[in-house]
Amino acid sequence: MNKPELIRISFKLNEKTVEAQVSPEMTVLEMLRRIFRLNAAKEGCGKGECGACTVLLNNQPINSCLKLAASLTCSDAILTVEGLENNALMKHVQQAFVDEGAVQCGFCIPGMALSSYHLLKTCQKPDAHQIKQALSGNICRCTGYMKIEAAVKKAADTRSK
Amino acid sequence: MINQISFFKPDSVIQACEILARENNSLPVAGGTDLIVKIRNGMFPQTTAFVDLSSLPLRFIRETDGQIEIGSGCTMTEVIENPLVCKHFPTLTKAASTVGALQIRNLATIGGNSANSSPAGDTIPAMFALEASIKIRSKSGLRTVKIDQFFTGPGKNVLQRGEIIESFLLPKRETRGVFLKLGERKAHAISKINLALATWTESGKAKFRVAMGSVAPTVIRAPEVEKLLESSSQPFSDEVIAEAASLATKAARPISDVRSSQAYRKQMAGVLMKRAMNAF
Numbered sequence: 108m109n110k111p112e113l114i115r116i117s118f119k120l121n122e123k124t125v126e127a128q129v130s131p132e133m134t135v136l137e138m139l140r141r142i143f144r145l146n147a148a149k150e151g152c153g154k155g156e157c158g159a160c161t162v163l164l165n166n167q168p169i170n171s172c173l174k175l176a177a178s179l180t181c182s183d184a185i186l187t188v189e190g191l192e193n194n195a196l197m198k199h200v201q202q203a204f205v206d207e208g209a210v211q212c213g214f215c216i217p218g219m220a221l222s223s224y225h226l227l228k229t230c231q232k233p234d235a236h237q238i239k240q241a242l243s244g245n246i247c248r249c250t251g252y253m254k255i256e257a258a259v260k261k262a263a264d265t266r267s268k
Numbered sequence: 269m270i271n272q273i274s275f276f277k278p279d280s281v282i283q284a285c286e287i288l289a290r291e292n293n294s295l296p297v298a299g300g301t302d303l304i305v306k307i308r309n310g311m312f313p314q315t316t317a318f319v320d321l322s323s324l325p326l327r328f329i330r331e332t333d334g335q336i337e338i339g340s341g342c343t344m345t346e347v348i349e350n351p352l353v354c355k356h357f358p359t360l361t362k363a364a365s366t367v368g369a370l371q372i373r374n375l376a377t378i379g380g381n382s383a384n385s386s387p388a389g390d391t392i393p394a395m396f397a398l399e400a401s402i403k404i405r406s407k408s409g410l411r412t413v414k415i416d417q418f419f420t421g422p423g424k425n426v427l428q429r430g431e432i433i434e435s436f437l438l439p440k441r442e443t444r445g446v447f448l449k450l451g452e453r454k455a456h457a458i459s460k461i462n463l464a465l466a467t468w469t470e471s472g473k474a475k476f477r478v479a480m481g482s483v484a485p486t487v488i489r490a491p492e493v494e495k496l497l498e499s500s501s502q503p504f505s506d507e508v509i510a511e512a513a514s515l516a517t518k519a520a521r522p523i524s525d526v527r528s529s530q531a532y533r534k535q536m537a538g539v540l541m542k543r544a545m546n547a548f
Contacts, residue, residue, distance in 0.1 A: 112272065112275065114275050131273040131274065131275035131318055132273060153305075154308075155368065155371065156456065158369070158371055161371055167370075167374040168370055168371045168374060169371050169374045170301070170371040170375065173299075173304045173305070173375055174300060174304075175304065175318065177275045177277070177318070177320065178320045178322050222371075239455075240455070241370065243370070243455030244368070244369025244370050245369075
């Protein structure tokens with residue numbers, strides 16, 4: 108079998124400029140996990156329904172299982188949960204998830220945390236509807252959403268200005 | 269056997285058209301939200317090349333002589349957040365905001381939704397109701413096709429090899445409208461049926477356009493409903509609303525499939541019509 112053609116790409120990953128060689132069909136999710144060993148983003152459904160693969164592309168949440176890695180350019184910036192390790196807002200969100208018992212098996216949580224982080228970053232005081240909307244692309248099969256929504260609300264209510 | 273696949277990243281629209289014309293079995297990829305899933309499901313085993321459209325200068329929304337032009341590369345989010353679109357075409361804003369969830373809307377493009385040509389594509393009925401035209405680019409030039417001439421069947425359209433959708437041209441008018449859909453759940457669902465209604469005033473008269481998706485091989489207009497609404501006085505009486513609902517049900521000629529049944533879709537065409545009229 109022929110060796111697949113590899114495409115050299117350069118982009119920003121968690122605020123550092125990185126390079127990679129990817130095959131044409133490789134998705135951003137596969138690249139993050141296999142090449143960069145960043146395992147927070149996960150493959151749930153592999154078709155953009157569950158949100159377990161959520162990452163931020165240029166500050167917007169996307170399904171990383173639906174974006175071809177080869178299409179990334181040097182002006183693109185990807186942010187994963189790992190890149191927000193020391194981020195005050197993300198830590199605050201994560202603590203609220205812990206406090207509210209919003210985590211059960213944990214598989215959906217990196218995606219949930221990123222969607223919540225993005226909501227709180229773009230909206231100072233989200234109401235219940237906005238929280239539901241922001242999390243509507245993330246599926247959890249354990250906790251049933253109430254605790255997750257409570258965690259986001261708590262994070263919003265208790266954050267320092 | 270796995271084909272040797274090449275990846276092209278053209279930086280101009282013309283270059284993209286040239287590659288697509290030249291490379292047999294090449295696939296244009298815009299947002300990828302439908303296509304990547306299909307590729308992974310093995311629906312394009314013959315593919316030898318991906319042509320990435322995501323870096324092309326097709327992410328614009330601008331006014332040009334009496335029209336508003338929406339570049340095919342605009343994401344759903346970019347369309348939803350655009351003030352020109354919001355002011356003139358609320359039907360389109362609403363339709364785009366029901367596509368997938370935020371993660372999808374940040375990738376999926378307005379051009380891809382039409383190019384994909386699903387009878388359930390949510391922005392398509394809105395484009396019908398707003399009388400959009402599609403600007404199609406190829407290496408030899410440009411042609412413009414009215415939206416109701418673009419689709420030829422489920423997943424099928426008039427695009428030839430080497431052609432890509434450059435933009436949508438919408439007559440600039442202040443319209444009002446609604447977009448309604450029924451899916452498995454409120455967020456993030458493929459439509460079992462959807463309906464777009466747009467209305468505006470032309471020479472002192474109210475114009476109505478109604479289009480429905482997932483009720484025929486392509487999105488269809490409901491001209492009988494439009495005629496009824498245009499010839500009835502407003503506010504509409506309960507009789508007119510009931511008659512419009514019955515005409516919408518008659519216009520729908522759906523099939524049964526994995527998402528819904530023929531009978532349900534037919535009945536819901538009338539229900540959505542009624543809801544759309546009550547939403548004004």
